Amino acid sequence: MSSDRQVAVLGVGMHPWGKWGRNFVEYGIVAARAALADAGVDWRDIQFVSGADTMRNGYPGYVSGATFAQALGWQGAQVASSYAACASGVTALATARAQILAGFCDVALVVGADTTPKGFLAPNAGERGDDPDWLRFRLLGATNPTYFGLYARRRMDLYGATSDDFAMVKAKNSKHGAANPNARYRDVVDIDAVRTSPIVADPLRLLDICATSDGAAAIVVSSMEYARAHGHASPARIVGLSTVTPSYPNPVIELPNFATDSAVGFDAAPTTGFKDSITPHAYEEAGVGPGDLDLAEVYDLSTALELDWYEHIGLCDPGEAEKLLRAGDTAIGGRIPVNASGGLASFGEAVPAQAIAQVCELTWQVRGEAGDRQVDGAKVGLSVNQGLFGHGSAVIVTK
Amino acid sequence: MTRTRVPAVDGWFTMDEAAPALIGARGVDSGSYFFPKAVATSANPAAPFEEREDVALSRRGRVWSYTTNHYKPPAPYVAADPFEPYTVLAVELEQEQMIVLGPLATGADPEQLRVGMEVELVLGPLYSDDDHEYVVWQWAPVA
Numbered sequence: 001m002s003s004d005r006q007v008a009v010l011g012v013g014m015h016p017w018g019k020w021g022r023n024f025v026e027y028g029i030v031a032a033r034a035a036l037a038d039a040g041v042d043w044r045d046i047q048f049v050s051g052a053d054t055m056r057n058g059y060p061g062y063v064s065g066a067t068f069a070q071a072l073g074w075q076g077a078q079v080a081s082s083y084a085a086c087a088s089g090v091t092a093l094a095t096a097r098a099q100i101l102a103g104f105c106d107v108a109l110v111v112g113a114d115t116t117p118k119g120f121l122a123p124n125a126g127e128r129g130d131d132p133d134w135l136r137f138r139l140l141g142a143t144n145p146t147y148f149g150l151y152a153r154r155r156m157d158l159y160g161a162t163s164d165d166f167a168m169v170k171a172k173n174s175k176h177g178a179a180n181p182n183a184r185y186r187d188v189v190d191i192d193a194v195r196t197s198p199i200v201a202d203p204l205r206l207l208d209i210c211a212t213s214d215g216a217a218a219i220v221v222s223s224m225e226y227a228r229a230h231g232h233a234s235p236a237r238i239v240g241l242s243t244v245t246p247s248y249p250n251p252v253i254e255l256p257n258f259a260t261d262s263a264v265g266f267d268a269a270p271t272t273g274f275k276d277s278i279t280p281h282a283y284e285e286a287g288v289g290p291g292d293l294d295l296a297e298v299y300d301l302s303t304a305l306e307l308d309w310y311e312h313i314g315l316c317d318p319g320e321a322e323k324l325l326r327a328g329d330t331a332i333g334g335r336i337p338v339n340a341s342g343g344l345a346s347f348g349e350a351v352p353a354q355a356i357a358q359v360c361e362l363t364w365q366v367r368g369e370a371g372d373r374q375v376d377g378a379k380v381g382l383s384v385n386q387g388l389f390g391h392g393s394a395v396i397v398t399k
Numbered sequence: 400m401t402r403t404r405v406p407a408v409d410g411w412f413t414m415d416e417a418a419p420a421l422i423g424a425r426g427v428d429s430g431s432y433f434f435p436k437a438v439a440t441s442a443n444p445a446a447p448f449e450e451r452e453d454v455a456l457s458r459r460g461r462v463w464s465y466t467t468n469h470y471k472p473p474a475p476y477v478a479a480d481p482f483e484p485y486t487v488l489a490v491e492l493e494q495e496q497m498i499v500l501g502p503l504a505t506g507a508d509p510e511q512l513r514v515g516m517e518v519e520l521v522l523g524p525l526y527s528d529d530d531h532e533y534v535v536w537q538w539a540p541v542a
Contacts, residue, residue, distance in 0.1 A: 129408070138407070140476075140500055141476040141502075142500060146468055150465070153465060199467075202466055203466075248441055249443075250441075258500050259440075260497045264431050264496050264497075265431050265443065
């Protein structure tokens with residue numbers, strides 16, 4: 001990407017993931033203050049606040065930008081609040097980036113935080129007969145792990161993946177997460193522990209599926225000019241970002257749908273689904289490809305899904321992900337480490353914070369500040385995920 | 400006492416007990432199929448304003464994938480008491496070139512399922528109250 005289309009990451013910060021039993025605003029403020037301190041920017045100098053919303057914390061969660069701004073102290077900044085399910089964090093980041101690149105502001109704060117009840121994520125309350133998210137629970141009991149189970153079974157049938165492959169993803173990520181002070185789960189988990197955990201949505205077991213957590217993450221972004229003028233000579237930079245929707249006809253069954261698009265009426269059968277179409281836009285903006293990556297943070301809602309992502313983001317051809325995994329290529333020390341942070345396996349999902357947390361990790365990595373989980377020589381990192389119904393989310397960070 | 404069998408959702412499938420069918424829509428210009436008709440379906444962007452006609456979807460398809468849930472899901476699912484594992488199938492319809500979800504037929508053995516096997520649409524119980532048995536579409540392995 002030409003340098004005038006980049007924004008600088010001046011500072012990043014988190015509240016550790018866990019089950020802390022406090023208000024989401026408290027977590028967000030801790031993360032925001034950490035990011036501001038890391039950036040060396042006074043809160044009163046922030047010109048734009050971009051909040052990633054939470055749906056589980058009442059009205060303050062729907063207007064998170066203003067909620068965080070109030071809690072930090074009203075200072076007249078412009079504000080926006082974004083909801084895009086798991087993609088909320090990157091949607092909030094995209095909004096801040098657009099404001100900066102359009103010249104409407106120089107420096108912005110992006111914050112996402114959540115508290116999440118234990119157990120399955122559930123639809124909004126009430127009789128919601130026209131809401132597919134409600135109907136999938138009502139008519140099918142199709143929880144999120146149900147969809148993950150369908151993908152995992154398909155992977156086994158199509159590519160010969162085994163339960164031990166899935167368990168190996170968990171073992172790898174737990175080892176990474178053990179070195180991350182912000183991760184919720186810090187114990188190294190071996191393959192046997194996954195094998196013997198209870199089945200949730202077969203073939204997936206409890207330790208194959210990410211938990212739900214409390215947590216928060218924040219980023220201070222600015223124009224390159226602002227960065228240079230404030231002592232950041234060579235900051236981490238966001239050089240590519242994607243928030244694409246799927247392209248019709250999407251042939252893969254997606255949360256929360258009951259059916260895929262029909263391919264009838266198209267000359268050739270579609271070969272790519274939504275997950276395949278998210279990163280190309282970010283790669284194009286950044287002027288890099290999968291071969292240029294030093295690490296990737298992918299949304300491992302399940303262990304099997306992490307393997308799917310290797311292929312969706314172009315690390316290997318379809319059906320080759322297990323080879324990468326078994327060869328150790330995606331572990332720290334390997335060719336292209338995936339989820340050096342520990343991933344959702346070690347964090348548990350805090351929906352509006354997670355995509356921001358991915359970018360925090362990339363930033364620490366390209367700065368060489370990731371401690372015992374540092375990927376040697378990391379210069380270019382990609383994060384990717386997908387928000388319910390059809391929010392793409394990918395970011396490329398470099399230094 | 401006999402409970403009246405009623406659909407758990409209106410307008411998604413026929414109540415023809417012998418040969419039920421999902422009710423989808425077909426774009427009159429694009430020929431694309433849509434299910435369910437009115438909730439969160441796509442439009443073909445090449446024909447976003449096309450008229451749609453109701454159409455019965457194929458009653459047979461092939462298993463694309465399946466999973467059995469071993470934990471009680473949250474409401475609004477009405478779980479059996481005591482809870483019993485239940486299986487959800489993703490079924491590929493050849494003519495429609497689409498995949499449709501549905502529960503495994505009541506009483507069918509999930510252990511017999513294989514990707515690619517043929518299944519057929521049936522009606523089965525989802526939950527009941529004093530007066531009604533609410534039924535839903537299900538996929539049954541073809542013997």
